[in-house]
Amino acid sequence: xxxxxxxxxxxxxxxxxxxxxxxxxxxxxxxxxxxxxxxxxxxxxxxxxxxxxxxxxxxxxxxxxxxxxxxxxxxxxxxxxxxxxxxxxxxxxxxxxxxxxxxxxxxxxxxxxxxxxxxxxxxxxxxxxxxxxxxxxxxxxxxxxxxxxxxxxxxxxxxxxxxxxxxxxxxxxxxxxxxxxxxxxxxxxxxxxxxxxxxxxxxxxxxxxxxxxxxxxxxxxxxxxxxxxxxxxxxxxxxxxxxxxxxxxxxxxxxxxxxxxxxxxxxxxxxxxxxxxxxxxxxxxxxxxxxxxxxxxxxxxxxxxxxxxxxxxxxxxxxxxxxxxxxxxxxxxxxxxxxxxxxxxxxxxxxxxxxxxxxxxxxxxxxxxxxxxxxxxxxxxxxxxxxxxxxxxxxxxxxxxxxxxxxxxxxxxxxxxxxxxxxxxxxxxxxxxxxxxxxxxxxxxxxxxxxxxxxxxxxxxxxxxxxxxxxxxxxxx
Amino acid sequence: xxxxxxxxxxxxxxxxxxxxxxxxxxxxxxxxxxxxxxxxxxxxxxxxxxxxxxxxxxxxxxxxxxxxxxxxxxxxxxxxxxxxxxxxxxxxxxxxxxxxxxxxxxxxxxxxxxxxxxxxxxxxxxxxxxxxxxxxxxxxxxxxxxxxxxxxxxxxxxxxxxxxxxxxxxxxxxxxxxxxxxxxxxxxxxxxxxxxxxxxxxxxxxxxxxxxxxxxxxxxxxxxxxxxxxxxxxxxxxxxxxxxxxxxxxxxxxxxxxxxxxxxxxxxxxxxxxxxxxxxxxxxxxxxxxxxxxxxxxxxxxxxxxxxxxxxxxxxxxxxxxxxxxxxxxxxxxxxxxxxxxxxxxxxxxxxxxxxxxxxxxxxxxxxxxxxxxxxxxxxxxxxxxxxxxxxxxxxxxxxxxxxxxxxxxxxxxxxxxxxxxxxxxxxxxxxxxxxxxxxxxxxxxxxxxxxxxxxxxxxxxxxxxxxxxxxxxx
Numbered sequence: 001x002x003x004x005x006x007x008x009x010x011x012x013x014x015x016x017x018x019x020x021x022x023x024x025x026x027x028x029x030x031x032x033x034x035x036x037x038x039x040x041x042x043x044x045x046x047x048x049x050x051x052x053x054x055x056x057x058x059x060x061x062x063x064x065x066x067x068x069x070x071x072x073x074x075x076x077x078x079x080x081x082x083x084x085x086x087x088x089x090x091x092x093x094x095x096x097x098x099x100x101x102x103x104x105x106x107x108x109x110x111x112x113x114x115x116x117x118x119x120x121x122x123x124x125x126x127x128x129x130x131x132x133x134x135x136x137x138x139x140x141x142x143x144x145x146x147x148x149x150x151x152x153x154x155x156x157x158x159x160x161x162x163x164x165x166x167x168x169x170x171x172x173x174x175x176x177x178x179x180x181x182x183x184x185x186x187x188x189x190x191x192x193x194x195x196x197x198x199x200x201x202x203x204x205x206x207x208x209x210x211x212x213x214x215x216x217x218x219x220x221x222x223x224x225x226x227x228x229x230x231x232x233x234x235x236x237x238x239x240x241x242x243x244x245x246x247x248x249x250x251x252x253x254x255x256x257x258x259x260x261x262x263x264x265x266x267x268x269x270x271x272x273x274x275x276x277x278x279x280x281x282x283x284x285x286x287x288x289x290x291x292x293x294x295x296x297x298x299x300x301x302x303x304x305x306x307x308x309x310x311x312x313x314x315x316x317x318x319x320x321x322x323x324x325x326x327x328x329x330x331x332x333x334x335x336x337x338x339x340x341x342x343x344x345x346x347x348x349x350x351x352x353x354x355x356x357x358x359x360x361x362x363x364x365x366x367x368x369x370x371x372x373x374x375x376x377x378x379x380x381x382x383x384x385x386x387x388x389x390x391x392x393x394x395x396x397x398x399x400x401x402x403x404x405x406x407x408x409x410x411x412x413x414x415x416x417x418x419x420x421x422x423x424x425x426x427x428x429x430x431x432x433x434x435x436x437x438x439x440x441x442x443x444x445x446x447x448x449x450x451x452x453x454x455x456x457x458x459x460x461x462x463x464x465x466x467x468x469x470x471x472x473x474x475x476x477x
Numbered sequence: 478x479x480x481x482x483x484x485x486x487x488x489x490x491x492x493x494x495x496x497x498x499x500x501x502x503x504x505x506x507x508x509x510x511x512x513x514x515x516x517x518x519x520x521x522x523x524x525x526x527x528x529x530x531x532x533x534x535x536x537x538x539x540x541x542x543x544x545x546x547x548x549x550x551x552x553x554x555x556x557x558x559x560x561x562x563x564x565x566x567x568x569x570x571x572x573x574x575x576x577x578x579x580x581x582x583x584x585x586x587x588x589x590x591x592x593x594x595x596x597x598x599x600x601x602x603x604x605x606x607x608x609x610x611x612x613x614x615x616x617x618x619x620x621x622x623x624x625x626x627x628x629x630x631x632x633x634x635x636x637x638x639x640x641x642x643x644x645x646x647x648x649x650x651x652x653x654x655x656x657x658x659x660x661x662x663x664x665x666x667x668x669x670x671x672x673x674x675x676x677x678x679x680x681x682x683x684x685x686x687x688x689x690x691x692x693x694x695x696x697x698x699x700x701x702x703x704x705x706x707x708x709x710x711x712x713x714x715x716x717x718x719x720x721x722x723x724x725x726x727x728x729x730x731x732x733x734x735x736x737x738x739x740x741x742x743x744x745x746x747x748x749x750x751x752x753x754x755x756x757x758x759x760x761x762x763x764x765x766x767x768x769x770x771x772x773x774x775x776x777x778x779x780x781x782x783x784x785x786x787x788x789x790x791x792x793x794x795x796x797x798x799x800x801x802x803x804x805x806x807x808x809x810x811x812x813x814x815x816x817x818x819x820x821x822x823x824x825x826x827x828x829x830x831x832x833x834x835x836x837x838x839x840x841x842x843x844x845x846x847x848x849x850x851x852x853x854x855x856x857x858x859x860x861x862x863x864x865x866x867x868x869x870x871x872x873x874x875x876x877x878x879x880x881x882x883x884x885x886x887x888x889x890x891x892x893x894x895x896x897x898x899x900x901x902x903x904x905x906x907x908x909x910x911x912x913x914x915x916x917x918x919x920x921x922x923x924x925x926x927x928x929x930x931x932x933x934x935x936x937x938x939x940x941x942x943x944x945x946x947x948x949x950x951x952x
Contacts (some may be wrong), residue, residue, distance in 0.1 A: 029749075029753075032753075032756070033756070036760050039760075043763075046568070047766050047768045047769070049767060050768070051768035051769070051771060051772055054772050055772070058772075058776070058779055062779060063782070063783060064781075065782070066909040067885075072782075073778065073779065073782055076771060078768060090616075091612035091613055091615070091616045093616075094587075094612035094616055095611075095612050096613040097767060097768070098767070098768065098771055107605070107606075108605075108606060108607075108609045109609075110605060111765075111770075112587075112861065113767075114587055114615065115587060115588065116764050116767065116836055116840075117759075117764070117840075117843075117857055118840050118843050118844050118847075118867070119583070119584060119754055119847075119857055119860060119867065120751060120754060120755050120758065120843060120844070120846065120847055120853055121855065122584070122856070123751030123752055123755060123756070123852070123856075124752040125752055125753070125755050125756060125759075126749075126752040126753050126755065126756045126788075128662065131754060134748065135749070138744070142689075145717070198647045224908075245733075247738075249733070249736075249737070251715065253683060253740060257632070261628055261629075261748075262618045263627075264618075265617050265618055265619060265620040265624060266620055267617070267621070268614045268617035268618070269513060269619065271614070271771075272611075272614055273504070275628055277610060277611055277614070278525050280589075280606065280607045280609055280610075281524070281528060281569075281607075283593055283609070284606055305814070320587070351609070354611075355611040355613075358611055358614065359611070359613050359616075361882060362617075385613075386611070386612060386613060389612075408530050419881055
């Protein structure tokens with residue numbers, strides 16, 4: 001029975017001009033977004049590879065130089081994009097694309113793409129994610145708003161129920177029919193997406209090939225399916241509860257507008273009210289003060305240096321710095337570096353934890369808007385959210401510290417007393433390996449998204465229960 | 478225009494409960510938008526005032542210290558105190574929020590608003606430490622008045638006009654009304670005017686009230702002119718949507734079809750078109766690559782580092798504090814360090830300027846696409862009026878560049894000559910004060926936007942009025 005109903009609904013939708021047009025438009029938009037997304041991704045990857053190679057070359061060919069000067073020249077780390085990021089650009093345009101790994105400073109990332117863009121950019125980029133998050137639910141609403149209310153107005157609902165069709169069967173049939181119509185659109189789109197993914201992965205480095213992205217792609221697909229499922233259930237529920245089809249459409253549209261346009265902004269505002277973003281001048285003031293005055297206000301710089309010097313002299317059992325078997329400047333630079341690292345760890349963690357708290361609050365607001373949940377999941381699986389950025393920033397910072405340590409240790413062990421004239425050459429530079437970054441796997445991403453997963457599941461289950469409940473109370477005429 | 482029709486329509490309106498709900502909802506939305514905008518402006522103003530105060534206080538403190546030493550008639554201690562040295566001086570230049578930035582937060586949450594200017598300030602890298610904020614908040618955007626006006630205000634208009642004619646026709650009253658000496662066009666015109674007035678009173682009224690309540694000073698230079706431009710912009714935007722609504726009504730379909738059609742148009746123009754345009758415009762006119770830019774900057778840095786090595790001849794170039802005492806004169810080091818930095822700037826600035834030029838060109842091309850969506854034009858216009866546009870940021874940056882020159886002109890000779898400062902020298906030190914763009918310049922830019930908003934309206938209106946001639950008055 002259910003399949004009979006599903007088939008009837010499916011055929012009816014296919015023959016409906018509105019569905020055909022709407023689905024065609026959505027498909028075209030998806031295809032365009034995929035095409036341009038992949039081409040943009042490949043271009044960006046190529047540019048990044050060139051820049052990284054050139055940077056490594058510059059590092060190795062900087063000639064003879066004092067190691068600490070080389071540490072000040074430093075290296076650049078360029079943020080990679082995961083292969084699957086062409087589906088969802090996430091927050092990447094609002095994050096810097098490159099970070100300067102120099103001595104003494106954990107620099108912020110620079111050159112946010114949004115700053116180079118026009119205000120048009122703030123309206124969003126048409127990615128596959130945007131089409132799936134905003135436009136597809138609209139299509140679902142269009143297909144199902146009249147599911148029960150329309151039948152009731154036409155009088156066919158009474159007839160159906162009078163010939164013994166069970167309400168639940170009818171609902172299941174309609175849900176299946178709608179899903180079938182959607183899959184007719186989604187399956188080719190997914191195949192196209194996989195094709196695009198293989199294109200994108202074609203010239204990616206081995207680690208981010210199709211295989212590695214397969215898990216992320218699957219999880220992303222599942223998230224969207226849950227999201228669509230929740231919308232289908234919700235639309236059916238509203239259609240069953242409300243008197244006229246017109247009312248159902250208005251209610252569903254209002255929900256869509258609040259869900260997709262109003263709540264994301266309201267949630268962001270709310271998060272920023274509860275957890276105020278510290279200003280960047282405040283951040284750097286704190287850092288500078290910590291550096292000068294010691295992390296807790298005890299132990300200012302001079303005192304630190306003095307104590308460290310005394311300890312070192314005692315350790316080597318000498319009375320003068322010149323008698324040390326190691327170069328004092330190298331040693332004290334490394335000490336300064338390690339102290340600075342502590343300061344940066346503390347302050348950056350403070351800042352990023354504040355961002356994380358804001359983001360968690362926004363994720364929790366998904367209880368009011370399923371879009372927030374699926375957006376968070378989509379960005380995470382595409383590797384374009386703040387968690388992934390932080391992961392990269394931490395890796396880059398670890399690399400920076402290693403680079404500085406190698407430079408300072410060379411100075412410390414090999415410079416002797418020849419501070420001014422000691423230079424190193426490519427032998428030392430090549431001891432610093434090229435920065436290799438490994439994108440975390442899908443399981444890692446999933447672990448950061450447990451709240452959103454739960455909320456999305458709750459939405460799916462909740463809307464299904466709501467539709468069952470609405471069915472039971474449904475008025476037949 | 479028939480005032481009687483308007484009055485009767487208003488009476489019908491007042492009796493309709495749902496319309497009241499919608500109107501109340503929008504009053505809340507507009508109010509919240511202005512409130513949010515005002516709060517943002519106040520926070521920014523406070524941050525800016527704090528920074529400005531500290532900049533001035535630091536200089537004042539040094540001045541006071543020197544004045545005290547001078548007054549005490551004792552000789553200055555050696556080494557001279559920091560206050561007497563021309564080295565180590567800097568100024569925190571700030572960009573205060575524009576008076577009416579409560580209207581549209583625009584791009585002001587994205588761009589840096591302060592820079593530390595000292596003699597080493599690199600014109601291409603003034604904001605290097607200031608590019609951090611929670612990206613998710615930037616992605617979501619802010620719930621300000623501009624958002625309510627651009628995205629939700631058309632929905633209000635649609636809600637009030639989707640059944641302008643169709644309700645009357647479906648109710649059967651249209652035939653009766655038109656049996657009287659009034660043409661369909663005059664009838665439509667009167668109803669539209671009434672709704673237009675109500676909607677504008679709502680939008681403009683609540684916005685202005687919000688501005689007044691946030692204790693914004695209206696006497697400032699150009700503020701009233703900007704408010705006038707704001708009213709014109711809101712009217713232009715409203716007229717566009719009204720014209721669209723009349724056109725859809727003129728096709729003579731049922732109320733629900735009208736509603737769906739108008740919402741579809743809203744979706745297309747406000748939600749889909751901007752992001753689609755963004756995609757196309759960027760594909761057609763890609764902005765120059767920052768990665769290449771970074772590589773160029775690094776080359777210059779690489780070269781001057783070697784050059785600097787020769788010039789400075791010791792790695793203490795980066796760490797004067799590691800120098801054994803008495804060996805290196807700090808002033809001397811500063812001279813040489815400054816020279817190296819200038820050489821670096823000489824090499825980097827052409828590349829930076831070329832990049833900015835290319836970027837500007839591509840942006841202008843991309844910006845041209847905005848006329849294809851009234852939402853984008855409206856956002857641009859509101860940004861200009863509110864003073865939160867990219868143009869104002871660039872104006873700030875160019876003033877910063879001038880200030881860097883002034884600061885260097887003032888301090889570099891003092892440093893090179895190893896002059897010791899006196900308290901009175903502090904009064905001559907340059908201070909940064911942001912100068913707003915001339916209101917005429919803003920007005921000119923905004924006018925282009927307004928023309929862009931108003932351009933399609935007459936055509937749509939004309940088409941609508943032509944269609945009304947064949948309107949099926951009965952069934």
